[in-house]
Amino acid sequence: MTLMNDMEKVLISEEEIQHKVGELAGELTADYGDRFPLLVCVLKGAMPFMSDLVKKMDMHLEMDFMDVSTYHGGTTSTGEVKIEKDLNTSVEGRDILIVEDIIDSGLTLGYLVDLFKYRKAKSVKIVTLLDKPSGRKNDLHADYSGFVIPHEFVVGYGLDYEEKYRNLPYVGVLKPAVYGG
Ligand SMILES: O=P(O)(O)OC[C@H]1O[C@H](OP(=O)(O)OP(=O)(O)O)[C@H](O)[C@@H]1O
Numbered sequence: 001m002t003l004m005n006d007m008e009k010v011l012i013s014e015e016e017i018q019h020k021v022g023e024l025a026g027e028l029t030a031d032y033g034d035r036f037p038l039l040v041c042v043l044k045g046a047m048p049f050m051s052d053l054v055k056k057m058d059m060h061l062e063m064d065f066m067d068v069s070t071y072h073g074g075t076t077s078t079g080e081v082k083i084e085k086d087l088n089t090s091v092e093g094r095d096i097l098i099v100e101d102i103i104d105s106g107l108t109l110g111y112l113v114d115l116f117k118y119r120k121a122k123s124v125k126i127v128t129l130l131d132k133p134s135g136r137k138n139d140l141h142a143d144y145s146g147f148v149i150p151h152e153f154v155v156g157y158g159l160d161y162e163e164k165y166r167n168l169p170y171v172g173v174l175k176p177a178v179y180g181g
């Protein structure tokens with residue numbers, strides 16, 4: 001048994017991801033090296049990206065974790081977002097880097113950016129591995145972005161289908177049979 005059998009195709013290989021994570025870490029180190037930023041990992045999807053990213057950032061930083069759930073009701077741009085687990089750290093006066101696996105509708109990050117600004121963060125920027133612009137329901141854009149992907153449902157490297165496939169080291173598209181049975 002191998003999980004690769006469930007893949008229609010691999011969209012981004014492990015090597016491509018690791019190379020890109022290194023590039024992003026280099027940019028962040030150059031931009032934030034002396035600012036002791038607070039990196040906020042958005043659970044659960046951003047966990048593998050956060051883990052690899054911080055190991056490649058040669059600088060002082062602080063990590064915290066937040067879990068939110070989004071209800072994508074209808075076609076409006078106002079998604080209801082619920083905090084499942086809040087930060088342990090105060091964001092007031094801090095340079096915040098929100099670390100995400102993917103921006104799709106933009107509702108999750110739209111909510112978090114507003115929340116951290118309301119809580120008086122000094123600055124709020126977004127680091128995402130994947131960006132799916134075709135899904136967007138607001139005007140949110142990432143400050144640091146790894147790959148722009150097409151309008152397809154992807155899994156792997158944090159992204160799940162029914163909580164599975166988050167542990168894949170690559171990003172891929174599932175075979176229709178995996179959904180259909
Ligand atoms: O731009 P959006 O349309 O808001 O979608 C992106 C968000 O959705 C997924 O998380 P999800 O809420 O499914 O939880 P998970 O990270 O635990 O899988 C993904 O990890 C992003 O956080």
Ligand SMILES: [Mg+2]
Pocket residue numbers: 042043044045046
């Ligand atoms: Mg998520």
